[in-house]
Amino acid sequence: MMNADDLDRKPKPSDDDGAPAGAAIIVDVLAPLALDMVWSYLAPPELALAAGDIVRIPFGSREVIGVVWAVRSPGAIASDRKLKTVSGKYDAPPLPDGLRTLLDWIARYTLAPRGQVLRLALRHPEKLPPEAPRVAVAATGKLPARLTPARRRVLAALAGHREMSRKALAEAAEVSLTVINGLIDDGCLETHVLLDAPPLAPDPDFAPATLSDGQTAAAASLRAAVADRQFGVTLIEGVTGSGKTEVYFEAIAEALRQGWQALVMMPEIALTAQFLDRFAARFGVRPAEWHSGVSPRQRERIHAGVASGDIQVVAGARSALFLPFSKLGLLIVDEEHETAYKQEDGVHYHARDMAVVRGRIESCHVALASATPSIESRVNAMRGRYGHLRLPERYGQRAMPRLSAIDLRKQPPPKGRWLSEPLIEAARETLARDEQALFYLNRRGYAPLTLCRSCGHRFQCPNCSASLVEHRFRRALICHHCGHTERRPDACPACGEVDALVPAGPGVERLAEEVAGLFPGVPAITLSSDLAGGSERMRKELDAVAAGEFRIIIGTQLVAKGHNFPRLTLVGVVDADVGLATGDPRGAERTFQMLQQVTGRAGRGDAPGRAILQTHQPDHPVMMALLSGQSEQFYAEEIGAREAAGLAPFGRLAAVIVAGPDRHAAETHAQALARAAHAMPDVSGDIIVLGPAEAPLAIVRGMHRFRLLVKCARHTDLQGFLRAVLAAAPNPAARMRVTVDVDPQSFF
């Protein structure tokens, strides 16, 4: 977005510029470094700096980029030290007030240095070669002195057009650019710079969808909320195919009619050509698209367009939240429960929550959409903080899949096998109808556990104490937490017995073996993140599945979303209990969300889908919720259970300051604390463990040096929790200094 050539160089300071010393303008500049401070500089008056401007400043021995965070009132020279002078200003859109407020807010909330948060909004190449002006040519009417065949073709190709770009003309006339340049030199063609046409505006009335009654009502309510131009949040809840997208498209249409911008955030993987096409079908053009794969040049254009208002709608991953919108009027967070919204490195933020914050700052409406909302959003909806729109039915041809459960206690598969007779029978019927079946098992590898039959030795990761997972294809034992890999030995390392190691439990590889035995000759594919060949290969295989090349799919959570498999009518959940007893307080919520997603994939227009859950606990609230299609009860129980366990339904941040003069000792303490906190059974989420700091005020300044681990404590009794964590720490010298208790809502 910035370019060195855009830098307005400060004229050479002269002794007689006559400005009285007291009238010097001072600006406070924030640099995108891991520093929290703003730095004061003298501002050359001719740059006319304003808050938000992007400047270059001398900083220590180098020059860095910075953003004017504040312009000090004239005459207020606070510091007695000699100030350096701003070197120049970039001809780039300034950061709007709302965005700067958001960045400050996030820095405060996440305890991150402001400079580091600023990076989120400035993550662009500092220098780009200036964009080459695009040149168009038009005929002048003059005929060339020598009319060669090539020249004739050029003039003929241009005949129907007022102007064409040189490249397009050369292609159309099947000549090289030399011929065209020759004609320009002869004066037969004239050139002019082609101005960048503003992008085509999405048209709110291009092709409004036909909505069901329920959708119409929901859309009307959302439209009204948008037009209100006040901060508010609506949770849109509706199963896959219920038309959530169509409903929020109507909200976007309303924002467009009002002349406001809209941002649609989605998890990175959900931002597909399919979505962009759907948008284009409704509004006539694709939205601007923003994610990690967008080219630097395109980023620059989007920045400029969003700041000028030429771009009205952006669909983007979480980082799109930091674009310099000039008149944002609507934020939408699609698939709001997705964990991909959580940034876990650098600045730790949850993009869904920060979207709500930005909505608050911009005074506009925020819509959160999901088939399986997060507990947090549910609680907010239940307590009336968020509006709640439900779209309970599938619209159009697709019927909801029929769900049933198989009680594995009553109908267990034979020993060493994982598919029960009724599920196998259902798959047979499906295959006989020439349809596809999916066996879902969220376990990579061959077997999650390897045991020694002779001495009972269990293979464990040396770093994490988790079980090593056998990957038979790679002949390796792998830790799924840290990636530790070792060769699978033939003899037990504990007792030396040869050929005594047995796999315990199923993974997708083992399941594939069983499926191959049960359905010989039926084309099947196993899809997990272990698939060799990278995303390229994955895409190819998913396309092959969509085209019906495979009849049986065996997959991990990777198949739960994304690609549409049009012939898929049976989803068999091989072990619905995976993830329920892991000690993770979010286990039930996650399991429900995942199973709801994956079972929802069954069914197509003419063939209703079926989903079968194999479970040992058919009475578990998750299974009941899935089977009945009623999630109310489940959510209510989940919230109640969390409250009973002393867990807050909202995230909270806790900062533990480990005091001590010795940096290494402090790091060791902090890591031990983090581990101890992690191991506590009733805690999930994030704990910020900070290194030595002298006083609470020093946190912000000192924390960046010792940022060791950030995870978020979801705990109502924070003080008690921290005391417990500290009690578990090996060194009692570690002291708790500060806790920060932040419910995002409580900040307002």
Place this chain on the structure above:
DNA sequence: AGCACGCCGACT
């Protein structure tokens, strides 16, 4: 974050 300054080990 970068970058300089500073004080101890293996090389031309």
Place this chain on the structure above:
DNA sequence: GTCGGCGTGCTC
């Protein structure tokens, strides 16, 4: 005798 390791401190 120097090159270079990364520990510590500073940046308007």
